Amino acid sequence: MPLAVPTTFxxxxxxxxxxxREMMQLLRETIQTAVPDxxxxxxxxxxAFEYHGILVWFxxxxxxxxxxxxxxxxxxxxxxxxPYKTSKGAVQFPLSHPLPVELVKAMVEFRVAENSVRAx
Numbered sequence: 001m002p003l004a005v006p007t008t009f010x011x012x013x014x015x016x017x018x019x020x021r022e023m024m025q026l027l028r029e030t031i032q033t034a035v036p037d038x039x040x041x042x043x044x045x046x047x048a049f050e051y052h053g054i055l056v057w058f059x060x061x062x063x064x065x066x067x068x069x070x071x072x073x074x075x076x077x078x079x080x081x082x083p084y085k086t087s088k089g090a091v092q093f094p095l096s097h098p099l100p101v102e103l104v105k106a107m108v109e110f111r112v113a114e115n116s117v118r119a120x
Contacts, residue, residue, distance in 0.1 A: 081103075
């Protein structure tokens with residue numbers, strides 16, 4: 001039987017152990033605080049926030065939370081991201097370490113500015 005595709009953040013979160021849910025909830029709250037007008041959506045079967053287009057995605061994996069803020073944000077914050085495993089468009093936040101809330105907030109605000117300029 002195929003796995004159900006989540007339709008809400010809570011649906012997505014429910015399939016994971018408590019430590020995953022806690023970090024994802026903190027990430028969710030950090031983004032909501034930074035961009036109160038952002039809308040929660042499921043995109044590519046992952047939680048995402050939309051504000052004049054998709055801002056960021058995130059997803060849970062066995063040992064980390066993947067955060068996908070687009071390539072532009074990865075480039076802009078490459079120095080701050082050095083302690084983490086990264087790829088061209090993603091960063092891995094290990095479950096064994098605290099979520100870097102201020103870094104996430106700064107990256108989200110960077111993406112808001114990008115999307116706002118594009119929307120004009």
